[in-house]
Amino acid sequence: MxxxxxxxxxxxxxxxxxxxxxxxxxxxxxxxxxxxxxxxxxxxxxxxxxxxxxxxxxxxxxxxxxxxxxxxxxxxxxxxxxxxxxxxxxxxxxxxxxxxxRARAGVVLGLDIGAATTTAVVADLRGRVLGRAGGSFWAADIPASERISVVDRACRQALEAAGEDAGRVLAVGAGIAAPVDRDGNVLSAQHFWSLFDVGLRSALADLHGWRVLLENDANLAALGERWRGSGGGVEDLVVLLAGERLGAGVLESGRLLHGHGGGAGEMGFLDMVQGVGSSDGIASLARQWLVEAGGPAGGGEVNARRVFEDAAAGDATALAVLDRLSERMARVIAAIASLINPELVVIGGAVADSAGALLPGITAALPRFTATPPRVAVSPLGDAIVTVGAVRHALDFVEANALELELPAPA
Amino acid sequence: MxxxxxxxxxxxxxxxxxxxxxxxxxxxxxxxxxxxxxxxxxxxxxxxxxxxxxxxxxxxxxxxxxxxxxxxxxxxxxxxxxxxxxxxxxxxxxxxxxxxxRARAGVVLGLDIGAATTTAVVADLRGRVLGRAGGSFWAADIPASERISVVDRACRQALEAAGEDAGRVLAVGAGIAAPVDRDGNVLSAQHFWSLFDVGLRSALADLHGWRVLLENDANLAALGERWRGSGGGVEDLVVLLAGERLGAGVLESGRLLHGHGGGAGEMGFLDMVQGVGSSDGIASLARQWLVEAGGPAGGGEVNARRVFEDAAAGDATALAVLDRLSERMARVIAAIASLINPELVVIGGAVADSAGALLPGITAALPRFTATPPRVAVSPLGDAIVTVGAVRHALDFVEANALELELPAPA
DNA sequence: ACAATTTAGATAGAAGCTAAATCTATTGCC
DNA sequence: GGCAATAGATTTAGCTTCTATCTAAATTGT
CATH class of the missing domain: 1.10.10.10 (Winged helix-like DNA-binding domain superfamily/Winged helix DNA-binding domain)
Incomplete structure (x- = not known):
């Protein structure tokens, strides 16, 4: 050899x-x-x-x-x-x-690097979570170096929580909300993430000797959903991260779609779709529409969770917002389903727990918008969906390269 | 073995x-x-x-x-x-x-089975066309058996023109305007094509012992365009068949997208896209809009070719129609480009020859509708694009199975 | 004419896989 | 306890591939 x-x-x-x-x-x-x-x-x-x-x-x-x-x-x-x-x-x-x-022969890291927060997860070779830690960015426009140090701190804390050493990390899967191409490179110069690409990878490589695998967060969500969510056995799967901003991860015939520059699954075209008009996510829309409707019944803070709770309690205003949301999501899903024709569309992200209330409305509305309505489900993974996918992504790499990777000494 | x-x-x-x-x-x-x-x-x-x-x-x-x-x-x-x-x-x-x-060791058939006409092409193992024949259906709703006999006749005539015997056909690639899944099966019950699936395949298999590979026509167009068109070396390619009705064939990372039921690339979602509203093709729209604008200058028949000719001659009405077409196609391409992110979008079909006049308008308009505008081109293959792809599809099968297929005796 | 250089084909040994035959360690029954 | 039945392990022969080395046939230069 x-x-x-x-x-x-x-x-x-x-x-x-x-x-x-x-x-x-x-x-x-x-x-x-x-x-x-x-x-x-x-x-x-x-x-x-x-x-x-x-x-x-x-x-x-x-x-x-x-x-x-x-x-x-x-x-x-x-x-x-x-x-x-x-x-x-x-x-x-x-x-x-x-x-x-030998599940503990080594560990992998799974990262969900969002605009506001970062979550790091340590998992063994079977994917069992051994430790978890999070960190927030103080502002939206802090320099890349500081951002990287927040990520690094989350990794260290997660490792500490797991009682593992940095030297036992075999690979790091990292999800970001930007287009990433097939080789794990961030191309788009328009996203502030572009700074992140080389920066994060080389920083973590230099500090700890880690191999960092970048991937789009929605794509990782799709991997996670197939692995541990409702997408078991489904090879044509779309996961819609639907919190603040919509993003889609697409599995076709079991393979992730990337497109030429990693932009596959971008939702910009929703600006042009009637009855949609933007790529705003469920949480964002719920807040907007609640304010439009005069705020929550009995006053209080305006947030998405509140809308779903009020609707569950029978509040008419909140129910109307849910109806609007169902219809809108049905249009979004129909547009994707028409062009991609998945077997299943999963709604994931932080809103997934609540979004179950939208399912009947979405399912009922779908046939009005597409001739090939897919099954629609809500992810059971909650806001861990990206980290689960990141772990799977890292494990895929480790398993594919097992004969070349040298296992570290046991902890 | x-x-x-x-x-x-x-x-x-x-x-x-x-x-x-x-x-x-x-x-x-x-x-x-x-x-x-x-x-x-x-x-x-x-x-x-x-x-x-x-x-x-x-x-x-x-x-x-x-x-x-x-x-x-x-x-x-x-x-x-x-x-x-x-x-x-x-x-x-x-x-x-x-x-x-040994290019003449055997031949393949490439079929383009449209709603109104069928074209059959005989090609050698290098893909050189040896014979061609066409046939029309008298009406839109003739029974499947009659349809099949028209196809069969076109095949026989093409073989005769090529001076080849039916026994030397190694495989048949056939394109139809309906969703076809990865295994070459037509699933949708809504299309009259569903009758065609088993019918055509077994008819040609029974009559001549041929292996028939069904595929969506736009998908075949994508294969053809990469092979002999402007998509050489491009692995993320979308071909838009744009004649009477829009249909898309998608190559991602060099592989055809099918989706769960073969419906990938269906354009039904265009009904919901602002400024588009239907999946009508260029020829269809050109006629509609020319009539809306009061008919062609100086009277005469209303057809798409006329619009492009008049525009080339400087006719203001025709030029206005072209502007509308450019804007509309830009929106269509932008929507696809956003979700799929191809490197190149090719406009193909019978209108391809004329559609070159739309390119400047489309290219100029694209950035207004998408953040990731692809290159746009017009197919040089004209209305042969589907048969070229069908030949490529058949040859792919033959090359993949060369060790198992038995070559016929020379003609 | 003859040797050096260059390019390509031929051969030998090692590693991986399959398939078929054989070996081995259990259980179950008399 | 002994023997058949069963399921898994091991061995052997045959392919296919690679790498490394050797041989063959042309051009080029003196």
Whole structure:
């Protein structure tokens, strides 16, 4: 194997591009990835189960497993238990070797870097959250360096909460609310995020030796939703981050859509859609319309949560706002559904918990606007949707590069 | 090799699905495909050129070539010419073996099945058109069986014009103006095309033993445009069929978008877009608006070509219609560009020849409607764009399955 | 004419995968 | 306890690929 092509995590991990053709080395790469993913999926996996999960023959599965054991990614459970009466299933035949992911062999970081706040999550190789921390930016226009230090602080605190060391981080997935292309680069000069691209990546790489994978926040939300949300098994999925500003993440045939400059899923065209007119999100619109309607019943602060609570209590003003919201979201979803034709559209973000109240209205209105109405659901992930996706994104990278990444010493 | 999995073209060709993992047999498949594509790309290819084109080593390239020669797909040119002064380039070193596609080893059919007419094209393995024929349907609502016989007749006539036999057809690509999913099935029950799906496929399969690959016409146009149009080298491409009714074919990262039921690229949402309001195409709108403006200068028939001719001659009424068309198409393109973010949008179909006059207006108007304006071009393929794509689609299938397809005897 | 240079093909050894045959460790039954 | 049945593991032969090395056939220069 050409070792010189592969340098450790502290440098760049280069993936040789198959120019339309394939090599045996690549076989081992993708097969190791497939086996690792199959083991991750189950608590404990036997050789036969892995054969079913990967399509490989037993010989290959075992060879890959031996390799992964040697490298520290998985472990073999000893003493294939005899009397399996205890396990419930009466087991005939020779007992299977059982393999298990060494979930704590390393950790990944998942970041949700918003305009106002940043959330950092530490997760193990199975994606279980070990620690979490957040940080806010004092103002909208603070310099990039300060922004980066806020992010860095959140990462350190999350690691501390998890009791993990920075050296055990295998990869960092980071979501930002800007177009990011397929290679993880921020192109648009119009967003202040462009400063962030090189800055954040090199800062975290320099400080800790981390590999940082940038991605659009809505795209990560789509990954998260398919993994741990209502999108299980759905390969044509759109996630609509619908809080303050709308953004869409699109999975088509299981792959994220990026477009030429990473701008796929941008909602600018909503300015031109009748009955919509802007890419404002649910929370923003709820506040606007509540004020238009004369403020909340009985006075008090104007916020989106209040609108949904009042509506649940039967307040007519709030109910009218919900109707408007349902209709508007139906138009938005219909426009996307017409052009992309997903099987499922998931509404996610901070408003997801409340947005369930909109579902009946949206579902009822959809057929008026599109001939191919998708299923519509609300994300169960709440405002963790982006960090969950960021963790998945980082884990995908780690699993794809398991044979090249060197595992750190146990904590 | 598991021969029982592969039956000839007269049956179903089953492609084993890699469940996330890869096998050596698949390697040979994709490598043969890559080599074949590289040979097709050049007139004559040397081993070294194929190495560059595929990323394979010489040993593998040669092995694949020997295989392809044995199966009849390519031939080796004899006597690597010595004194290459004649060839222009003074050639040092050992002369290369030269391989050439046996372009006439078989043919493919490309069909454009429209609402009113059908066009059939016979092409060789390099995609050169050998024969062409068309047929019209007398009415819009004739029964499916009659429709199929019109298609069949066009195929036979095209073959006759090409001097080819039905037995030498390796695959048939067919474009229809309805959603077609990834597997080539027509799902929508609302379209009269749904009858066509099974009907056409089994009819042509029964009559001639052909393998029929259905695909949406705009999607085929996108394939055609990348192959032989202005989309060379562009991997994020949208083709807008803009004649009577708008339809979009989308290539993202080089792959066709289908969506859950094949509905990706449907333009129904345009009903909701301000300044657009329908998915009417350029020809249709030109006629409508010319009538609105009081008919053509000096009377005569109302048709789209006339509008463009009058505008070229300086007619104010026609110029006003062109301005309206430019603005409208700019809005359509902007909406798509926002959500999909292609590098290039190509206007194609029967109106493509004339639509060049709209380009300056569209390009100028685009930035008003989207933050990410794509390049806009007009297809050089005219109304052959769908058949060109259909040929490419069929050839893609043939090249991907070269090792399993049995070549017919030479004509 | 002859050697050096250049370019390309041919061969050998190692690594990965599959498929088929064989080996091994259990359970279940007599 | 012994033996069949069963399920998993291991071995062997055959492909396909890569890398590294060697050989072949042309041009160029003296």
């Amino acid at each position: 050409p070792e010189q092509l592969w340098v450790g995590i502290h440098g760049e991990v280069k993936i040789p591009k198959p120019q339309g053709a394939a090599t045996p080395q690549l076989l081992r790469r993708v097969n190791a990835q497939a086996v690792l993913a199959a083991i991750r999926g189950a608590d404990v996996a036997t050789g036969t189960e892995l054969m079913a999960g990967t399509g490989l023959t037993r010989a290959s599965v075992i060879a890959v497993c031996e390799d992964l054991i040697r490298r520290g990614w998985i472990r073999e459970l000893d003493a294939p238990r005899k009397n399996t009466q205890a396990a419930g299933i009466p087991q005939k035949g020779r007992p299977a070797r059982r393999f298990e992911l | 598991p021969e029982q999995l592969w039956v000839g073209i007269h049956g179903e060709v089953k492609i084993p699905k890699p469940q996330g993992a890869a096998t050596p047999q698949l390697l040979r498949r994709v490598n043969a495909q890559a080599v074949l594509a590289a040979i097709r790309g050049a007139d004559v290819a040397t081993g070294t050129e194929l190495m560059a084109g595929t990323g394979l080593t010489r040993a593998s390239v040669i092995a694949v070539c020997e295989d392809l020669i044995r199966r009849g797909w390519i031939r080796e040119l004899d006597a690597p010419r010595k004194n290459t002064q004649a060839a222009g380039i003074p050639q040092k070193g050992r002369p290369a073996r030269r391989f050439e596609l």
